[in-house]
Amino acid sequence: MTATTPKTIPEYLDQLRQALAGADPALLQDALYDAEEYLRSELAAQPGVDEATLLASIATSYGAPDEVADIYRQTESTVVQALRPPPKREHRSLPGKFFGVLADPRAYTSLFYMLLSLATGTLYFTWAVTGISLSLGLAILIIGIPVAILFFASVRGISLVEGRLVEAMLGERMPRRPLYTDRDQSMMARIKTLFTDPRTWSSMIYMVMMQPLGVAYFTFATVAISLSAGVAAIPVIDLFNHHGTISIGDWYFRLPLWTLPLTIAAGVVMFVLTLHIARGIGRVHALLAKHLLVQSAA
Known part of the structure; x- marks a missing residue:
């Protein structure tokens, strides 16, 4: 229990802030807002009750500031554990670590x-x-x-x-x-x-x-995805075009047949790199x- 029983709602919130010292600032903001909403609603529901008396009774129902702080810490830990995705398989090899991002x-x-x-x-x-x-x-x-x-x-x-x-x-x-x-x-x-x-x-x-x-993020994402997809799709494009023919303006050249699997692999590698950079x-x-x-x- 808190050593000194708060007499006002601001005192209660100050003690709750102190009890949550070192916690995530986002968690602290949520806890202060929830506590104030609850205390204000209880005070409005009992207009004839003195604020100090009400806070003393709330200490046995809603909880003293240090008790509420412990509840929030435990709840946060439980929620984090529940929302955490299944543990990923640890890849020891360099290729495994590189391509493991595809499953992230x-x-x-x-x-x-x-x-x-x-x-x-x-x-x-x-x-x-x-x-x-x-x-x-x-x-x-x-x-x-x-x-x-x-x-x-x-x-x-x-x-x-x-x-x-x-x-x-x-x-x-x-x-x-x-x-x-x-x-x-x-x-x-x-x-x-x-x-x-x-x-x-x-x-x-x-x-x-x-x-x-936003402009930088969008430009990188669209260019990286387009490049990786375009390189990987060269064999597919070849089905509707002359074999391995690539044109850049007025410049045409052909890729040998044996290079087509390499273009698919290059496109996949480029996409994996894109995922690493995006993450x-x-x-x-x-x-x-x-x-x-x-x-x-x-």
Whole structure:
């Protein structure tokens, strides 16, 4: 049990934050949001009960902060174990390690994320630039204030959606709940927090960065897939064309018959390399998203 029984909901959440020190920031964000939602709903359901008395009784039902922290750690471990794919067969040989990526689902989901990033990156960039432009352009008018507030709030919502995509496709644990806000603060204080929170600004930076990153990811993925498929498909193309004839502009040349199996092998190797690179890019991008979109646990 926690040494000091919290008297208010913010004190309870502070103790929960301390009890989860060192945990994944995404897990901490989810735990704080869930705890606040539960405590607020209990307080609203019992309007005649003092907040300190209610928290004392909740310690025996919902749990004290350190008990709740232990439950979240155990649940997170259980969920991770349940969602973890079956252990892959360890390949000791170099060819086995190289071609083993063909059986790794994360390589394919990372490649799909790279293809999808052109659309999401364009959407994020357009929304960020438009929102910033409107907020600055209307700043001299009264309407500029609510426009800016709505835009900054939407940035948090978009970061949550992007986090779900990153977790589903790239495998990095991301928040599943919105960012915790102290509801005991006044509306002005909460709006000020929205504007001064570094994570809001880093989320906007991420949205702007996704445009060039999305173009680069999509270009690499489409070019790599096209090249590997084109090289591997040369024998198939040969069925509908002159034997082994390849044309580049006005330049024609023929491949000997014995080289056709080699072109298939070359195309497969190129595709395997594409999967390796896509998986590596996915891991790096997941770390970037975690750093820019998730509230620090500090």
